[in-house]
Amino acid sequence: MIHGGAGQRYDMADGARHHPSWTFLTNHARVLLMLARDPGVRLKDVATDCGVTERTVQAIVADLEADGYVTRMRGSDGRRNRYEINAKAQFRHPAEAGHEIAGLLDLLSAPAGPSNTPPGSPPGR
Numbered sequence: 001m002i003h004g005g006a007g008q009r010y011d012m013a014d015g016a017r018h019h020p021s022w023t024f025l026t027n028h029a030r031v032l033l034m035l036a037r038d039p040g041v042r043l044k045d046v047a048t049d050c051g052v053t054e055r056t057v058q059a060i061v062a063d064l065e066a067d068g069y070v071t072r073m074r075g076s077d078g079r080r081n082r083y084e085i086n087a088k089a090q091f092r093h094p095a096e097a098g099h100e101i102a103g104l105l106d107l108l109s110a111p112a113g114p115s116n117t118p119p120g121s122p123p124g125r
Helices: 027-037 043-050 054-066 102-108
Strands: 070-074 081-085
Touching: 027 043, 027 054, 027 081, 027 102, 043 054, 054 070
Parallel strands: none
Antiparallel strands: 070 081
């Protein structure tokens, strides 16, 4: 068995893909990262990329907005929303208390690529 991208495993015997039963990031974290990557992104596109419904993304954005992680603004075109991330907001769980989300955003909001590979890691992982 080998491990593929996005947490997928491939069984060499039958070529089947196995999806993980858990992931490190919550849907809230994924939505936040997508808004950080593209402040003008459509929530429909966020939903597709996160593998959840648009309604779920709307509820997550409302949660993030209510707790001060995100500010929703009307875009310059007057039609689409834009999202501003409060990078100084802190994690909610006591285990991460006192840490700003800026570190997570810095680590994961940039597109993956060779320049984002940690030292000593093989390229593309």
